[in-house]
Amino acid sequence: MGKTVIEVQKGDITKLAVDAIVNAANNSLLGGGGVDGAIHRAGGPDILEECRQIRARQGGCPTGEAVITTAGRLPAKYVIHTVGPVWQGGQKGEPELLASCYRNCLKLAKEHNVESIAFPNISTGVYGYPKDKAAMVAVETVKLYLQEHETSVKQVVFVCFDEESYRLYQQLLGR
Numbered sequence: 445m446g447k448t449v450i451e452v453q454k455g456d457i458t459k460l461a462v463d464a465i466v467n468a469a470n471n472s473l474l475g476g477g478g479v480d481g482a483i484h485r486a487g488g489p490d491i492l493e494e495c496r497q498i499r500a501r502q503g504g505c506p507t508g509e510a511v512i513t514t515a516g517r518l519p520a521k522y523v524i525h526t527v528g529p530v531w532q533g534g535q536k537g538e539p540e541l542l543a544s545c546y547r548n549c550l551k552l553a554k555e556h557n558v559e560s561i562a563f564p565n566i567s568t569g570v571y572g573y574p575k576d577k578a579a580m581v582a583v584e585t586v587k588l589y590l591q592e593h594e595t596s597v598k599q600v601v602f603v604c605f606d607e608e609s610y611r612l613y614q615q616l617l618g619r
């Protein structure tokens with residue numbers, strides 16, 4: 445996509461030595477299960493401390509938006525925390541909110557001169573967004589954003605934890 449490579453990998457996002465990994469957080473920014481739990485467990489307390497400071501300043505993170513912190517002990521430099529929508533059947537603005545997550549993460553990435561960024565499959569775990577629909581939104585939104593914006597990002601990785609999502613992204617990315 446222009447000068448940016450988009451790829452798909454299967455595995456654990458906390459292991460990736462990219463500039464920024466994205467966390468599928470919640471409005472509180474105080475941690476949870478799924479990928480959020482894994483990131484805080486592996487990254488250590490510095491991430492939560494910065495999340496608390498952001499929360500004190502702006503009262504958490506609204507759905508569709510994103511904030512950036514240190515990555516603590518993780519191999520990445522930053523964690524970009526975004527809050528995906530809870531799936532409520534698809535008529536409550538879920539696609540637009542999910543798209544907004546990907547766009548806001550890429551916007552923060554540029555502001556911090558991030559060259560490589562890894563996304564988990566936001567909203568497709570606890571929040572129940574159908575994996576196929578979420579994958580389409582993710583790929584289309586990132587492609588369109590890269591077409592329309594100047595960016596520091598040279599590499600985007602979609603990190604899939606399960607085989608089903610991995611296959612979906614491979615299909616969408618034309619492999």
Ligand code: AR6
Binds near residue numbers: 475476477609
């Ligand atoms: N690396 C990559 N992907 C992962 C990992 C990992 N280590 N662990 C899980 N996934 P979820 P959500 C995948 O539930 O649906 C939290 O409690 C997982 O298979 O983590 O946005 C937050 O605090 C799925 O495909 O996030 C919120 O309360 C994807 O990550 C809530 O869950 C997202 O699943 C957010 O729900």
